[in-house]
Amino acid sequence: MESNIVGVIGAGSFGTAIANLLAHNNDxxxxxxxxxxxxxxxxxxLHKNIVLSPRIRATSNLQEVAEQCTxxxxxxxxxxxxxxMINFSPYLRPYHILIHGTKGLDLVGIDESKPRTMxxxxxxxxxxxxxxxxxxxxxxxYKEVIKIGQKALNSxxxxxxxxxxxxxAELAGALKNVIAIGSGILEGKGxxxxxxxxxxxxxxxxxxxxGKALGATPEAxxxxxGIGDLVATATSPNSRNFTVGLRLxxxxxxxxxxxxxxxxxxxxxxxxxxRSLARHYKLHTPITEMLHEIVFEGFDVEKAMDYLMEYPYxxxxxxx
Amino acid sequence: MESNIVGVIGAGSFGTAIANLLAHNNDxxxxxxxxxxxxxxxxxxLHKNIVLSPRIRATSNLQEVAEQCTxxxxxxxxxxxxxxMINFSPYLRPYHILIHGTKGLDLVGIDESKPRTMxxxxxxxxxxxxxxxxxxxxxxxYKEVIKIGQKALNSxxxxxxxxxxxxxAELAGALKNVIAIGSGILEGKGxxxxxxxxxxxxxxxxxxxxGKALGATPEAxxxxxGIGDLVATATSPNSRNFTVGLRLxxxxxxxxxxxxxxxxxxxxxxxxxxRSLARHYKLHTPITEMLHEIVFEGFDVEKAMDYLMEYPYxxxxxxx
Numbered sequence: 127m128e129s130n131i132v133g134v135i136g137a138g139s140f141g142t143a144i145a146n147l148l149a150h151n152n153d154x155x156x157x158x159x160x161x162x163x164x165x166x167x168x169x170x171x172l173h174k175n176i177v178l179s180p181r182i183r184a185t186s187n188l189q190e191v192a193e194q195c196t197x198x199x200x201x202x203x204x205x206x207x208x209x210x211m212i213n214f215s216p217y218l219r220p221y222h223i224l225i226h227g228t229k230g231l232d233l234v235g236i237d238e239s240k241p242r243t244m245x246x247x248x249x250x251x252x253x254x255x256x257x258x259x260x261x262x263x264x265x266x267x268y269k270e271v272i273k274i275g276q277k278a279l280n281s282x283x284x285x286x287x288x289x290x291x292x293x294x295a296e297l298a299g300a301l302k303n304v305i306a307i308g309s310g311i312l313e314g315k316g317x318x319x320x321x322x323x324x325x326x327x328x329x330x331x332x333x334x335x336x337g338k339a340l341g342a343t344p345e346a347x348x349x350x351x352g353i354g355d356l357v358a359t360a361t362s363p364n365s366r367n368f369t370v371g372l373r374l375x376x377x378x379x380x381x382x383x384x385x386x387x388x389x390x391x392x393x394x395x396x397x398x399x400x401r402s403l404a405r406h407y408k409l410h411t412p413i414t415e416m417l418h419e420i421v422f423e424g425f426d427v428e429k430a431m432d433y434l435m436e437y438p439y440x441x442x443x444x445x446x
Numbered sequence: 447m448e449s450n451i452v453g454v455i456g457a458g459s460f461g462t463a464i465a466n467l468l469a470h471n472n473d474x475x476x477x478x479x480x481x482x483x484x485x486x487x488x489x490x491x492l493h494k495n496i497v498l499s500p501r502i503r504a505t506s507n508l509q510e511v512a513e514q515c516t517x518x519x520x521x522x523x524x525x526x527x528x529x530x531m532i533n534f535s536p537y538l539r540p541y542h543i544l545i546h547g548t549k550g551l552d553l554v555g556i557d558e559s560k561p562r563t564m565x566x567x568x569x570x571x572x573x574x575x576x577x578x579x580x581x582x583x584x585x586x587x588y589k590e591v592i593k594i595g596q597k598a599l600n601s602x603x604x605x606x607x608x609x610x611x612x613x614x615a616e617l618a619g620a621l622k623n624v625i626a627i628g629s630g631i632l633e634g635k636g637x638x639x640x641x642x643x644x645x646x647x648x649x650x651x652x653x654x655x656x657g658k659a660l661g662a663t664p665e666a667x668x669x670x671x672g673i674g675d676l677v678a679t680a681t682s683p684n685s686r687n688f689t690v691g692l693r694l695x696x697x698x699x700x701x702x703x704x705x706x707x708x709x710x711x712x713x714x715x716x717x718x719x720x721r722s723l724a725r726h727y728k729l730h731t732p733i734t735e736m737l738h739e740i741v742f743e744g745f746d747v748e749k750a751m752d753y754l755m756e757y758p759y760x761x762x763x764x765x766x
Contacts, residue, residue: 285644285755287762323678324605327670348668349762350647358643361681435605442607442669446766 131155132278133195135210137163137184138389139174141201144227148199149179150281156184157191192217197225197278200254203390204230204300207254211261218262225275226254229299230392231399238398241422246402248340253296287350294346297337302356303367303393304400305329308417309360310371315427325413326360332411334445336400339407344445367393380421397421412437451475452598453515455530457483457504458709459494461521464547468519469499470601476504477511512537517545517598520574523710524550524620527574531581538582545595546574549619550712551719558718561742566722568660573616607670614666617657622676623687623713624720625649628737629680630691635747645733646680652731654765656720659727664765687713700741717741732757 130152134145137158145156158164167173167184185191191198192214202210207228218224232252236244252260272288279286289295305326312322333356334347346352359365363372370391373383384394401418404411412434419425450472454465457478465476478484487493487504505511511518512534522530527548538544552572556564572580588594592608599606609615625646632642653676654667666672679685683692690711693703704714721738724731732754739745 282752282755285759287759289762291763319682319684320678323674323676323681324670326677327674330673331669345763345766348766349651350644351762353650353673354643354647356643357646357677357681358640361643361677362639364639432602435602439605439607442609442671443611443665446665446668 131194133157133191133198135188135191135198135200135214136202137167137173138201138203139176140227141199142174142176142178144199144201144279145182146176146179147279147281147284149181150284152181152278154179154182155191155194156182157188158184158186161186188214189217192219192222196221197223197274199225199227200258201227204228204232204254204392205390205395208232208234208257208261211257215262223271223274224258224262225271226258228254228392229296229303230254230396231300232257233399238395241398241402244398244402245406246399247406251340251399251403253293253300255292255296287354289346289349289351291343291346293340294337294342294344295351297340297342298333298347298352299355300392300396301333301336301400302329302352302359303391304397304414304417305333305356306359306365306367307371307374307391307393307397307421308413310365310368310373311375311417311420311427312371313363313368314372314375321431322360326356328439329360329413330356331443331445332409332413335409335411336403338445339403339409366391370394374421375427379424394421451514453477453511453518455508455511455518455520455534456522457487457493458521458523459496460547461519462494462496462498464519464521464599465502466496466499467599467601467604469501470604472501472598474499474502475511475514476502477506477508478504479506481506508534509537512539512542516541517543517594519545519547520578521547524548524552524574524712525710525715528552528554528577528581531577535582543588543591543594544578544582545591546578548574548712549623550574550716551620552577553719558715561718561722564718564722565726566719567726571660571719571723573613573620575612575616607674609666609669609671611663611666613660614657614662614664615671617660617662618653618667618672619675620712620716621653621656621720622649622672622679623711624717624734624737625653625676626679626685626687627691627694627711627713627717627741628733630685630688630693631695631737631740631747632691633683633688634692634695641751642680646676648759649680649733650676651763651765652729652733655729655731656723658765659723659729686711690714694741695747699744714741 132148132152132154134141134156137156145154148154164184164186167178171178234250236250276286308325309322334344337347370383397418400414404414416430416433420427420430452468452472452474454461454476457476465474468474484504484506487498491498554570556570596606628645629642654664657667690703717738720734724734736750740747740750
């Protein structure tokens with residue numbers, strides 16, 4: 127049952143980028159629910175304005191992915207991840223290896239249409255790997271998965287770092303999107319690199335506070351999955367979440383921005399979740415608090431800055 | 447002997463910036479050896495293209511600084527810091543409080559004109575606070591110093607974070623300049639934000655390795671003095687060390703760059719020091735190694751990138 131075709135579930139821009147990286151070393155089968163996307167990829171080798179490797183083939187049949195591939199990268203928005211896994215799990219077998227690339231969180235039994243009444247805690251919030259475990263009968267965490275993932279992805283231009291802190295890495299990936307929105311706001315307001323660096327630093331500290339409350343150690347937050355991803359996302363105009371902040375700063379409403387973005391910016395939903403987590407666990411996370419006010423309540427950015435400047439911070443680094 | 451005039455020693459761009467920040471809350475006396483600079487500040491309130499607060503007065507008399515000020519900020523290049531302290535210490539009294547802002551290292555008994563034979567270790571390398579202690583008779587580390595510094599500097603637009611990890615904070619401040627040179631090189635070569643973020647992340651890890659070898663814990667490296675300063679310096683075109691990297695990438699030699707820069711880029715000297723430290727303590731610091739080759743040996747940037755991409759990194763975060 128071993129196969130050299132690597133699967134990717136989800137043909138958004140991140141899934142497409144991963145597919146192209148994988149195609150350096152492997153034949154790739156990419157899944158999209160949308161038949162037009164499948165046809166576009168298979169006939170024009172073009173998607174999301176990106177030229178795709180000829181080694182990439184698309185399908186709208188999940189069963190085919192499971193049958194053709196041993197190693198599979200699920201990369202779909204967090205809000206549809208569990209549904210995808212429910213559909214996919216009947217085809218999964220013990221030899222399958224899943225490495226997800228979704229940087230968001232899953233909620234169970236929470237009405238997200240009423241954000242003011244949300245009460246999120248470790249009991250109803252899950253990472254994608256937890257969703258995978260819950261929805262598929264036989265999934266084990268292989269130590270070799272890091273090596274297998276590196277072998278599939280590593281190339282002259284792409285170096286994969288591994289971590290054994292799965293929970294920390296998943297939380298870091300999701301939480302950093304919120305800080306990226308904040309960084310975009312500062313950029314949009316023409317504020318300097320120093321303030322942005324401070325946001326990144328104190329934002330990382332808040333990410334670690336959330337991680338600790340949810341059972342993760344700081345390690346992953348301090349490596350490539352944490353600082354690395356945070357700095358990249360929070361300083362790059364190509365980042366979706368950064369762009370959300372940029373547009374907010376220019377005066378657009380979050381409703382208008384969400385409507386006109388082609389893909390979900392996970393950070394918007396994650397910000398609702400972290401604000402609720404902060405309340406539940408009584409965390410001192412003033413950046414999260416201020417971002418929530420700015421994004422969802424129209425709070426003035428300058429006033430938020432004043433608030434943060436006068437916030438009675440304790441010791442700089444208290445999370446070790 | 448208490449005085450509300452705050453002293454600044456050194457009228458470089460950083461000293462001048464600190465003087466302006468201090469002038470929000472205090473009268474300021476700034477020292478420069480250069481009588482022309484003193485006269486320019488006192489008559490035109492202009493220096494380094496920066497308009498100075500009318501609350502800033504300049505002097506070329508060190509004794510006057512000691513007599514007029516209780517709180518003093520020495521901010522001179524690391525290579526002349528000890529000489530400055532030797533000149534200054536006869537005027538110092540037990541009530542004086544020094545908070546330095548020099549982000550470099552001091553060497554004793556080492557011929558820096560022969561970099562290939564340098565053997566730097568904890569025995570002959572000192573931070574500026576260590577130089578202060580060595581050269582002045584009565585200097586104590588007050589716990590209140592953080593509060594005094596915050597009171598003098600805090601304003602609506604400037605928030606001072608404190609740390610009790612003095613050694614770590616000093617090392618972080620010095621070592622980050624080396625990584626900033628690397629970041630400038632990547633920028634100059636038109637490489638993307640992802641690679642820059644990776645350099646920052648792995649560079650921070652190397653900084654922590656150096657810190658550990660020299661007796662510092664990771665805390666300070668993970669706070670505003672570490673990540674914060676690193677991200678700010680390594681993403682800002684206004685940073686001197688970043689600019690060095692940028693110009694190197696455009697083909698200038700380090701000799702030409704040093705000659706034409708108005709102020710010292712500490713990172714160049716610090717890179718010599720860290721390369722020697724890495725050899726002495728047998729550290730795995732491939733970024734430091736490659737930067738040394740690029741900056742001083744004309745090694746090709748693309749080849750260095752290939753080397754780093756294929757470097758057999760172990761666990762991502764192993765410094766906690």
